[in-house]
Amino acid sequence: MESEEARPRRRQARGERRMSEILDAAAAVFAEQGYEKTTTNAVAAAAGISPGSLYQFFRSKEAVAEALADRFTAQMRAAHGEAFAPADVAAMDLDELIDRVVDPLVAFNIANPGFKALFARPDMPPGLATAAGPIQSALLGRVEAILAVRSPGLSAPERTRSARVLVQIFQAMTPVVVAASAEEREAEVRELKKVLRGYLAPLDG
Amino acid sequence: MESEEARPRRRQARGERRMSEILDAAAAVFAEQGYEKTTTNAVAAAAGISPGSLYQFFRSKEAVAEALADRFTAQMRAAHGEAFAPADVAAMDLDELIDRVVDPLVAFNIANPGFKALFARPDMPPGLATAAGPIQSALLGRVEAILAVRSPGLSAPERTRSARVLVQIFQAMTPVVVAASAEEREAEVRELKKVLRGYLAPLDG
DNA sequence: AGAGAATACGAGCAATCGCTCGTATTGACA
């Protein structure tokens, strides 16, 4: 019998452009309205196309969000590059280490307001959660790797738990940083770093 | 002309009981499904009544959530009583102070799983936000009052900002504590307190 | 140029949800 699975449609350059435009529009509308409240027709309108055209490129609203998550993941990797070398991590001053990890992440969140609006919500549909998972665990793994170097006294479960706490703190305070006015923002970032530092200092070898 | 405003309907004891039952059901369903996904028919079914009956007591879904918020506020006040006397706050060891503030709050959140599921969400409808506001600002005011005693060196804006950070940390980590199994919970609370302590210690007079 | 695939359109379908309404039953008070 013939294969049932839909082979990926052969796209023209125009189509690729359209998909990118749709994701741009989706990011903007998601950021402003939140995932649940945004209608697919609104995304299509924001992209300047008809609802039918949107569904030429994405199977569902969820598929749009998943593709957006993939794009965010790629952008994030490109923005930070690879993790630091263990030697660097061990040598760095704690404050400098925090700066080096936090600053690019903050910058990314400011540049992409749709990011947190979508992927830090407690009510993600299953498909979205699947897409957001890798983003989260990448960050978690990176923090855990740093902890392994800086705090070798920690047991593996302790290290995991501490990493989770650190990521949680970051995610909790980021929305405030992003929402802050330009003058306020610096102060908010300082607070965020103070919290991280206060938690890390006792662990730090 | 006759007054247009609906005078509050004269309730029978049975009606009061029903309203309470509806709020119980709403808390349970909200906790499990979240506010948006919860249908009013589901709340009615969980309360063992018909959709029509629910609307005999509440004008709208939002009105149910508001009433639930009011009930939570009252329960919270009853649970913690008044704030500590300034003398006590000043005399206490930092660790003990944290215990005395955090432990009852954690207990309340564990006893009322619907609470955070509703009032810590970023997508609250306007009416819900209005209802949740007092809860938030009561907590904030209390923390600020403690800071005023323990850290007199802080300027008023600094005090406000620090209080907000502390509340934010608490709210970010509470869901994990509530979701944790009984064995894990103690460890999660310890982490929460470590974070608070790490941030507070440098401020503490 | 001609053919077939990709892109584009937008009215409208099917399902969902908050809420209403007509009606029936129960309770309070004289």
Place this chain on the structure above:
DNA sequence: TGTCAATACGAGCGATTGCTCGTATTCTCT
């Protein structure tokens, strides 16, 4: 006991939303 308000019911209305479908246009490749 009689009267009226309070309580209770549940089918279904009106509006919304994710998505489809028939059709028209544009692009690619030969």
